Amino acid sequence: MRGKPTLRDVAQRAGCSITTTSNILQGRSHMYKEDMVQRVLSAAHELGYRPNATARNLARRRTTTIGVVLDPQHARITHNVYAHDVLDGVLAYLEPRDYDIRLITPRANDPAAVWRRIDNGSIDGVILIAPVMGSPLLEWRHYSSLPAVAVGSTLPDEYLLSQVDIDNDAAMATLTEWVIQQGHRAIGFIKGHPLHWSAHQRERAFRRILSQHGIPIREEWILQGDYGPESGAIAATQLLSQKDLPTAVIAANDDMAVGFMQKCRELEIPVPETISVAGFDDAYWVQRMGIQLTTIQHDRYQVGYLAAQLLLHQLETGDSRPQRILIPGTLVVRRTVAPAYALASVPTPNATILTEGGSRQ
Amino acid sequence: MRGKPTLRDVAQRAGCSITTTSNILQGRSHMYKEDMVQRVLSAAHELGYRPNATARNLARRRTTTIGVVLDPQHARITHNVYAHDVLDGVLAYLEPRDYDIRLITPRANDPAAVWRRIDNGSIDGVILIAPVMGSPLLEWRHYSSLPAVAVGSTLPDEYLLSQVDIDNDAAMATLTEWVIQQGHRAIGFIKGHPLHWSAHQRERAFRRILSQHGIPIREEWILQGDYGPESGAIAATQLLSQKDLPTAVIAANDDMAVGFMQKCRELEIPVPETISVAGFDDAYWVQRMGIQLTTIQHDRYQVGYLAAQLLLHQLETGDSRPQRILIPGTLVVRRTVAPAYALASVPTPNATILTEGGSRQ
DNA sequence: TTGAAAGCGCTAACAT
DNA sequence: ATGTTAGCGCTTTCAA
Numbered sequence: 055m056r057g058k059p060t061l062r063d064v065a066q067r068a069g070c071s072i073t074t075t076s077n078i079l080q081g082r083s084h085m086y087k088e089d090m091v092q093r094v095l096s097a098a099h100e101l102g103y104r105p106n107a108t109a110r111n112l113a114r115r116r117t118t119t120i121g122v123v124l125d126p127q128h129a130r131i132t133h134n135v136y137a138h139d140v141l142d143g144v145l146a147y148l149e150p151r152d153y154d155i156r157l158i159t160p161r162a163n164d165p166a167a168v169w170r171r172i173d174n175g176s177i178d179g180v181i182l183i184a185p186v187m188g189s190p191l192l193e194w195r196h197y198s199s200l201p202a203v204a205v206g207s208t209l210p211d212e213y214l215l216s217q218v219d220i221d222n223d224a225a226m227a228t229l230t231e232w233v234i235q236q237g238h239r240a241i242g243f244i245k246g247h248p249l250h251w252s253a254h255q256r257e258r259a260f261r262r263i264l265s266q267h268g269i270p271i272r273e274e275w276i277l278q279g280d281y282g283p284e285s286g287a288i289a290a291t292q293l294l295s296q297k298d299l300p301t302a303v304i305a306a307n308d309d310m311a312v313g314f315m316q317k318c319r320e321l322e323i324p325v326p327e328t329i330s331v332a333g334f335d336d337a338y339w340v341q342r343m344g345i346q347l348t349t350i351q352h353d354r355y356q357v358g359y360l361a362a363q364l365l366l367h368q369l370e371t372g373d374s375r376p377q378r379i380l381i382p383g384t385l386v387v388r389r390t391v392a393p394a395y396a397l398a399s400v401p402t403p404n405a406t407i408l409t410e411g412g413s414r415q
Numbered sequence: 416m417r418g419k420p421t422l423r424d425v426a427q428r429a430g431c432s433i434t435t436t437s438n439i440l441q442g443r444s445h446m447y448k449e450d451m452v453q454r455v456l457s458a459a460h461e462l463g464y465r466p467n468a469t470a471r472n473l474a475r476r477r478t479t480t481i482g483v484v485l486d487p488q489h490a491r492i493t494h495n496v497y498a499h500d501v502l503d504g505v506l507a508y509l510e511p512r513d514y515d516i517r518l519i520t521p522r523a524n525d526p527a528a529v530w531r532r533i534d535n536g537s538i539d540g541v542i543l544i545a546p547v548m549g550s551p552l553l554e555w556r557h558y559s560s561l562p563a564v565a566v567g568s569t570l571p572d573e574y575l576l577s578q579v580d581i582d583n584d585a586a587m588a589t590l591t592e593w594v595i596q597q598g599h600r601a602i603g604f605i606k607g608h609p610l611h612w613s614a615h616q617r618e619r620a621f622r623r624i625l626s627q628h629g630i631p632i633r634e635e636w637i638l639q640g641d642y643g644p645e646s647g648a649i650a651a652t653q654l655l656s657q658k659d660l661p662t663a664v665i666a667a668n669d670d671m672a673v674g675f676m677q678k679c680r681e682l683e684i685p686v687p688e689t690i691s692v693a694g695f696d697d698a699y700w701v702q703r704m705g706i707q708l709t710t711i712q713h714d715r716y717q718v719g720y721l722a723a724q725l726l727l728h729q730l731e732t733g734d735s736r737p738q739r740i741l742i743p744g745t746l747v748v749r750r751t752v753a754p755a756y757a758l759a760s761v762p763t764p765n766a767t768i769l770t771e772g773g774s775r776q
Numbered sequence: 777t778t779g780a781a782a783g784c785g786c787t788a789a790c791a792t
Numbered sequence: 793a794t795g796t797t798a799g800c801g802c803t804t805t806c807a808a
Contacts, residue, residue, distance in 0.1 A: 421800095421801055421802085422801065422802060423801080423802095433801095433802080433803095434803085434804080437802065437803065437804085438803095438804095441803090466801085466802075467800090467801050467802070469800085469801080469802090470800070470801030470802040470803090471801080471802055471803075472802090473800085473801080473802070473803090474801080474802045474803040474804080475802085475803065475804095476803095
């Protein structure tokens, strides 16, 4: 015996067959005599035996490994808070269940390489993190029948992918309702990145709620952003140079809201006195900055956790029909949205509202 | 043929042996007739054949997979910026070289489980991210002879691990020198987390430079922190309640520096007019907050990149003698350290200094 | 230029 | 209660 000890070495030392050794080492010791069990166990221990995962995977035809695919856009995950919040949740669910995680970062220039890495029997299933519109990853069913769950992008049904995401639509609806209840009728909007489904969903919800309240939508107050803080600042410049201004602006995420507010400060336009601002995401760095931004809080960790759970469920049951799980967000009322006029604000009827301090009303 | 096509299926379809098929599919087509090559290639394509990584790994006795181990402390990587900056670098190096990455997050309560996951033949080598003092991971050589590189913790030699880290000592020395050159003689220090080697290295460098300049070390100005922003605030409370105050404080990282400054603002102690503050790390969120913190900038991405490079080098050469790579940091002079008195400041002799705006002097 | 055959280390029917 | 045997899908000598 040279190199790492194998099952054969252990069997030899215990003086029994490989099968016996394998069975006992896998915990099926009930059928064996106590003496045998002990011999095998101590032989394994003495040799420092560790089962070879590769061989086991080959024989079992499964790997207890889940692939996590980051879209090319997110290849550098550093500043993509979203991706690692989700990843944390995935880890939290998978790790205690003895699943391993393989990180897959597609090279932008070679989409086929991704498929080679995904569909090569090295993983049992895959979690796609926030695929964007037009991503080659979404051609999923053309290339692979591996169980998959997409996360962070509520895709159209035709992609035939199970999905877990926050409920962008409902959350933005709640936020917009709240702003309207504060008496605002002149409301602007800063759109998110055009390749993200979430951006469209948030915008759509905003428009719908305005319409439902009979509030006219002023297209000149709806500005294109890209989820980056700078784009919020640019939107501010565009908006604030108009002669007629809204009394409130909703940004499709916190980063843009903060960019917007920074520009406001430069222009000495007080928030929320002159203009109210709301964000979306409850970004950690914004909280940490001490900015009292009214926003939507949601649980990305939970998204990852549930995605992993759903995927394992599909693996176990073999039922891989596409499912969709939406996690509701929570309105967090802080200080950047003020009443448009001195009316008592009416509480929102059908949404959880978290006021700063943590009390629910 | 049912299920996924195997090499045998391709061989059968191409009308040749498995060996031939394998060779051609691996690019060793020079020894075969053009006709044969084409037949194999198109058979593979028609069947949608994808080589099974598990079987290949077993036969080759290597996996082209690198494990990345996050210390229990870092299991939730979300707010551990360090870990994913490094991870990004690791990905950047490994991914184009067709290595896969397996994420390993040890369960706090079961150290043995980690070894089972690491030493089971599923990875060729491993990168340990910022193991802390007392981490079971550091018993490395007791349990495994797998090539390994530790990152983010400059460990004592006896751990027999290759290492890549920023040069905490040199960087803190540069920073301290700078503060002294600004005329400060009364300098406080906020220590980092006591289980992190970096904390001790930074403190030691601070003390050394003070001593070298004949500046007395006032222990009551050296406060315990834990790298968290709150601990910086607490340190501020402790320090600022003393009757005799330093004119400058160096925090072992940015987070604590900001916590310290926030407390200063509460107490209406102007920074840097009354007290200068320096940080370490050049944290992204601090920059984004627009805080003009004088600090040390260093390249964590590079740390990960070089760690991956070193590991692969060891894998290829088989030379796994422990090596240590230290990456220098850069002093970034912003606005939180002011001259202690109206002397022209002398440029630092032997360190790169980056003044805000990017010019080097 | 091609192929046969012996593994890689383990699992799991199927004996005994 | 224990062992025999036939794979898992691929790589790789070695022979032809």
